[in-house]
Amino acid sequence: METALLVPARVRWSASLIERSIANDGSRLDADDSALHALTDFQHEYPISVDTDTSIDEALADMNRLSVHALLVTQVGFEGVDPQVAGLITAYDIARERPHSSPRTGEMKARKHVMVGDIMTPRSELSLVNYESLQTLTALDIYQMFQGTGLTHLLVIETQGVDSAVARGLLSRATLAKRLRRSAQTA
Numbered sequence: 001m002e003t004a005l006l007v008p009a010r011v012r013w014s015a016s017l018i019e020r021s022i023a024n025d026g027s028r029l030d031a032d033d034s035a036l037h038a039l040t041d042f043q044h045e046y047p048i049s050v051d052t053d054t055s056i057d058e059a060l061a062d063m064n065r066l067s068v069h070a071l072l073v074t075q076v077g078f079e080g081v082d083p084q085v086a087g088l089i090t091a092y093d094i095a096r097e098r099p100h101s102s103p104r105t106g107e108m109k110a111r112k113h114v115m116v117g118d119i120m121t122p123r124s125e126l127s128l129v130n131y132e133s134l135q136t137l138t139a140l141d142i143y144q145m146f147q148g149t150g151l152t153h154l155l156v157i158e159t160q161g162v163d164s165a166v167a168r169g170l171l172s173r174a175t176l177a178k179r180l181r182r183s184a185q186t187a
Helices: 058-064 090-095 137-145 173-186
Strands: 005-008 048-053 070-074 086-089 128-130 153-159 164-172
Touching: 048 058, 058 070, 058 086, 058 090, 070 164, 086 090, 086 153, 137 153, 137 173
Parallel strands: 005 164, 048 070, 128 153
Antiparallel strands: 070 086, 153 164
C-alpha cells in the first residue's frame, strides 16, 4: 500500500497569500544546534503551495513575490478531501527548463503553456526526511546531507499511522548555508 502524503489543513495557496514572514531566515544557526531549528515548520509557518495546473510563470512570480525558492505542488485528494503533495517545484527547475519540453511527452510547448505539473519533481522522487529523525541531528548534519547531492530542498514528513504521513516542513540548502555563515562570521 502506498503511503498517502497529505498537506496540513492550514495550507495556503500561494496566490491567496499577500505577506509571509520568513521565520528564522535572518537568524544565525550554530553547527551544533538541533536540526529542528533549521526547519521551516508547517506547524508554525503556512506551507505555500501551488496546483499542478498552474503555469510556471505564475509559480515563479509567486516565488519572487514571497521571497521563496520552492513551492509544494498539490492536487486535490480523493473525494475532495485534504490536498495531497504531488511534488515540489523550485525556481531552479523553472530556470533550467529551456526550451520547455514536457519530460512526459517530449513535445515542445510555449513557455506560457508549461504547467507546474510538467516540470516539478514528483512526490515519488522527492528526498524525504522523517521529522522524528531531526531530533537527533544537528544543523551541521543536515548541511552535510546536502553537500554533493545537488539537492536544494528536503521535504520533512511526519508519519501518522501505518500508511499515511503529513508534510511537516521543508529544509532549504541555501537558507541553511546562509544561517550557518552568519554564525561563523560572528564567532
